[in-house]
Every structure is written in structure tokens, then in C-alpha cells.
Amino acid sequence: MKIKPPASARVYLVGGAVRDALLGLPAGDRDYVVVGATAEAMRAAGFAQVGREFPVFLHPQTGEEYALARTERKSGRGHTGFVVHADPAVTLEEDLARRDFTINAIAQAADGTLVDPFGGVRDIQARVLRHVGPAFVEDPLRVLRAARFLARLAPLGFTLAPETLALMRQMAQAGELASLTPERVWQELARALRSPAPGAFLRTLRAAGALAAVLPEVDALYGVPQRADYHPEVDTGVHVELVCDMAARLAPGDDVVGFAALCHDLGKALTPAALLPRHPQHEQRGLAPLRALCARLKVPNEHRELALACCAEHLHVHRLAELRAATVHDLLTRVGGFRRPARIAQLATVCEADARGRTGFAEAAYPQAAQLRRLHAAALAVDSTAIAARGLHGPAFGAALRRARIAAIAQARGEAVDTAPDSAAEQA
Known part of the structure; x- marks a missing residue:
């Protein structure tokens, strides 16, 4: 019935x-x-x-x-x-x-x-996108919802009504967003990152004066200059918008990749003024604010771990062709590529989004992404059971496995392979 x-x-x-x-x-x-x-x-x-x-x-x-x-x-x-x-x-x-x-x-x-x-x-x-009536101001979550709807609808030509933006500014200035729970902020952020244009989410919140209330680590990037020869957009906040939009293009609907893209350059807000527009060591400087953001919003571990890996390692991936085979292996190990193989493809995607998320570079080639995946696959293909069959165990097994994987990476690059054992323990 x-x-x-x-x-x-x-x-x-x-x-x-x-x-x-x-x-x-x-x-x-x-x-x-x-x-x-x-x-x-x-x-x-x-x-x-x-x-x-x-x-x-x-x-x-x-x-x-x-x-x-x-x-x-x-x-x-x-x-x-x-x-x-x-x-x-x-x-x-x-x-x-x-x-x-x-x-x-x-x-x-x-x-x-x-x-x-x-x-x-x-x-x-x-x-x-226009609010229904004056009751809009009664719910501060609607500020985030407006920004999230723009992340979805901006590619269709939607803009925010000026009177709605004015109300959002009023709510932000009154401190209303402080009442939002971390869970609701994260929910709206994650949905924005799964949308086609996450950069519109950031722009809308910043225009409303609300970004500093919910994502102060990201808001701090706006107005921070970068070298114009590498970053024609100059402003680091604008760069992050472009990177988020490129990540959405490369990995549609993937908020894990999107969150790592959002947070990869947080350290640039902490660069000493005397060093600008260069940002030496911004990768390491970015780890502390990233951890603080994750703790405050109760970010899921999967998102947190990829974001930390991308923050720390994205410049190494950009310079992949310059790295020795052993250095590539150790990079793969640091980011958990042998425990969580899928993470390498995610790292490659975020780094590609970073490289192409620059004014004038949206269609640029980024061979490092495919190369990283290929070298990772070569290292993963090493047969650890064959190494164990040689009677190796403990540190000797680990050393032999590392050496075999480095050799596989070198071979995949067409480089000479050093087959000599690393240590006396491995020879035993």
C-alpha cells in the first residue's frame, strides 16, 4: 500500500x-x-x-x-x-x-x-543570491551558507546581492560568528571544498569581514606579497583561492585534497617582513598554524595528515627532477606513501594545483605529478617477500628493502643502479 x-x-x-x-x-x-x-x-x-x-x-x-x-x-x-x-x-x-x-x-x-x-x-x-528577509541576521550560520552557495553557484554566474553582503558584514562586526560550533564551521567548509569554486567561498567571507572569524590562518595570507616572477597574482591570499579552484578542477568533489590545497601555504603569513617577497622555510613555518586550525575545527585525521604532508613537502615535489633517488624514496616514506599508497596521488594532485593555481598558469604542464606517481609505483612494486627469503630480518631487512626501492626508483628514471649492500648487517 x-x-x-x-x-x-x-x-x-x-x-x-x-x-x-x-x-x-x-x-x-x-x-x-x-x-x-x-x-x-x-x-x-x-x-x-x-x-x-x-x-x-x-x-x-x-x-x-x-x-x-x-x-x-x-x-x-x-x-x-x-x-x-x-x-x-x-x-x-x-x-x-x-x-x-x-x-x-x-x-x-x-x-x-x-x-x-x-x-x-x-x-x-x-x-x-539574495536573502529572504530581515530575519536573516538571526542565524550566523547563514553567513557561511551564503559563501558556500557562491562556491557552488559562482560558475553559473551568480553574484551576491549588495544588501545581503551588507547584512553579513553587520553580523560579522557584531561578533555573531563566534557562536558557531567547530562542527558546523567544518561542515560548511568541507561542503565548499567539494564545490566547483571554493575560491568564491573565501572571497565572499573576506568581503563580509567574516574570514578572520572562522579561518584566521587563511585570512592572514591576504596582502602578503610573493615574488611576481613566480606568482603574477602576487597576493598570497589570491594564490590560495586559485589553488583551491584548481584542486576542485583536478579532483572534483574531493574535500581531502581541497583542504590540503587550502592550507599548503599557511606559513607565508609568518614570513619575517625583512625577507618578503621571498618565503624561505615557509613549509616548516606553516605546520604550527595548520595544526592549530585542525585542532580548533576538529578536522578529521585523513584531512589533517594529507594537509601536513603537503605543507611540509610541496616544494620537494616541485623540484622532483633535482632530487636523488634516495631522497625521493625518503620523501615517499615521510608522507606515508608505503603505508597509505593513495596518499601519493593526493600529494601529486595538490602540488599540481599549487603550480597551476597561479595567474597565467592554469593550463601549464606539470610533469612532476605523473613522475611522482610513476616513481612511487616502481618503489611499491619491489617484492619484499624475496628480500625476506634471503634470511634478512629486523634492521637488515629494512635496509635491504630501502635499497631495493631506491634502485627501483633510479631504474624508473633511467639512472645507473647501485646494487652494493648498505651495511655489513645487510651482507650477513
């Missing part, structure tokens, strides 16, 4: 499903708002209520969300301080009024008719 909402209810498709259909984008999750029903009636119809505070229900057959029309009233500071009121008397327009942006405040009836009280269709046509 097909489960349906109560007969007295009016059901509308809302939110992202309507917006994306109007934009011609692939369909995602389908969410519905139910007008004129009670929680008791929804449960009686066979819907499963999610939680106690919010009147949201799951369809038992499709898993789609059905939420009772509701209003929200600010009751405290931050993005969680709201009192929710759901009642059969709440209208569709009242429900849509609580939403963040006009493009998300469009509903579609079962017959296809659009309900658009705030001009969302017009803003989609004009490619403008």
Missing part, C-alpha cells in the same frame, strides 16, 4: 529540488513541506517522526523528508537559539519566509505550479 500524507494536507516540493530543477542541475534530495496537518496525523498515516523538537518526518517507502509547515522565533544567541512553532494554521508563505535565500524559498505544487512569494525565480534568472 502506498503511504500518503493525510488527505486534508497540502504537500509541496521545496528547497534545493525546486531550485536545481530551475537551474537545470541534476536532481538531488527531494524535500516536502506539509501544510494543514498535525504530527499525530502524519504518524497515523505511517510517517516516522525524526526527533522531538522539529516536526520532520520520513516517508517509510522513499525515505524522503516531509516537514510540517512551521515558523521560527529567535530565542537566544547563535544558530541554535530558535523556538519552532508547527501548527496546521501555519501557511506555506509563512514557512517559506523563514528560509535563508530567495532561491531556496520556492515551492512547487503537485501540478507543477510554483509558489514564489519572495521572487526566487526572478533571482535565479538574474543569477543573484
Whole structure:
């Protein structure tokens, strides 16, 4: 038997499903708002209520969300301080009024008719991201959501409405973003990094004066000069925007690679002024702020470890052709390439994004990426069981395996291979 909402209810498709259909984008999750029903009636119809505070229900057959029309009233500071009121008397327009942006405040009836009280269709046509109403300022998370939507929609030509940017600045200046939890900040950041244009996320937050509140280590990069012969964009913050966008192009939807791209140059903000525009040792200087950022936002270990590896080693990868085979081997070891083989491809991608994330270099060749992957594959192909069969164990086994891998790297480069044992222990 097909489960349906109560007969007295009016059901509308809302939110992202309507917006994306109007934009011609692939369909995602389908969410519905139910007008004129009670929680008791929804449960009686066979819907499963999610939680106690919010009147949201799951369809038992499709898993789609059905939420009772509701209003929200600010009751405290931050993005969680709201009192929710759901009642059969709440209208569709009242429900849509609580939403963040006009493009998300469009509903579609079962017959296809659009309900658009705030001009969302017009803003989609004009490619403008605009807040619905003055209640926007009540939720500081919406500042990050605006920036994240620009990361997704900027390639389609979307810009931020000036009046929305003004409200975002007001919220940032009032210190509202300090109430955001690390988990919510990370969630929005990760979603931005999975978007096609993460650089727009950074630009939008900075324009709103909000980047310093959520990512001070990244905000500190803006205005820091680099050598124009290597970096025609000069400004390190602009470089990071370009690198993030290139990472999104090279590894679409990969927020692990995206986070490493975002953080690879944090040390440039700490370069002594007397050394500018050069940045010697910025790789090592960047590790402390990177660790602080990861600790504050509770960044997952996978993201943290790749970001630390890329921060420390990206210049070595750029100079890969100059490195001795033994140095290449030790680089692969330091970043965990033999324990976590997939990390080398990620490192290569981040380094390519760094090299091509410069003004005028977007289409430049970066042979180091393919070369690093090839040398890594050669080292991985070494048969450790054959070494163990020689009766070696402990330090002698480790030394022999290292030497064999170095030889494989050298051979893959067409270099002469030194087959002499490293130590007396290995000869035993």
C-alpha cells in the first residue's frame, strides 16, 4: 500500500529540488513541506517522526523528508537559539519566509505550479543570491551558507546581492560568528571544498569581514606579497583561492585534497617582513598554524595528515627532477606513501594545483605529478617477500628493502643502479 500524507494536507516540493530543477542541475534530495496537518496525523498515516523538537518526518517507502509547515522565533544567541512553532494554521508563505535565500524559498505544487512569494525565480534568472528577509541576521550560520552557495553557484554566474553582503558584514562586526560550533564551521567548509569554486567561498567571507572569524590562518595570507616572477597574482591570499579552484578542477568533489590545497601555504603569513617577497622555510613555518586550525575545527585525521604532508613537502615535489633517488624514496616514506599508497596521488594532485593555481598558469604542464606517481609505483612494486627469503630480518631487512626501492626508483628514471649492500648487517 502506498503511504500518503493525510488527505486534508497540502504537500509541496521545496528547497534545493525546486531550485536545481530551475537551474537545470541534476536532481538531488527531494524535500516536502506539509501544510494543514498535525504530527499525530502524519504518524497515523505511517510517517516516522525524526526527533522531538522539529516536526520532520520520513516517508517509510522513499525515505524522503516531509516537514510540517512551521515558523521560527529567535530565542537566544547563535544558530541554535530558535523556538519552532508547527501548527496546521501555519501557511506555506509563512514557512517559506523563514528560509535563508530567495532561491531556496520556492515551492512547487503537485501540478507543477510554483509558489514564489519572495521572487526566487526572478533571482535565479538574474543569477543573484539574495536573502529572504530581515530575519536573516538571526542565524550566523547563514553567513557561511551564503559563501558556500557562491562556491557552488559562482560558475553559473551568480553574484551576491549588495544588501545581503551588507547584512553579513553587520553580523560579522557584531561578533555573531563566534557562536558557531567547530562542527558546523567544518561542515560548511568541507561542503565548499567539494564545490566547483571554493575560491568564491573565501572571497565572499573576506568581503563580509567574516574570514578572520572562522579561518584566521587563511585570512592572514591576504596582502602578503610573493615574488611576481613566480606568482603574477602576487597576493598570497589570491594564490590560495586559485589553488583551491584548481584542486576542485583536478579532483572534483574531493574535500581531502581541497583542504590540503587550502592550507599548503599557511606559513607565508609568518614570513619575517625583512625577507618578503621571498618565503624561505615557509613549509616548516606553516605546520604550527595548520595544526592549530585542525585542532580548533576538529578536522578529521585523513584531512589533517594529507594537509601536513603537503605543507611540509610541496616544494620537494616541485623540484622532483633535482632530487636523488634516495631522497625521493625518503620523501615517499615521510608522507606515508608505503603505508597509505593513495596518499601519493593526493600529494601529486595538490602540488599540481599549487603550480597551476597561479595567474597565467592554469593550463601549464606539470610533469612532476605523473613522475611522482610513476616513481612511487616502481618503489611499491619491489617484492619484499624475496628480500625476506634471503634470511634478512629486523634492521637488515629494512635496509635491504630501502635499497631495493631506491634502485627501483633510479631504474624508473633511467639512472645507473647501485646494487652494493648498505651495511655489513645487510651482507650477513
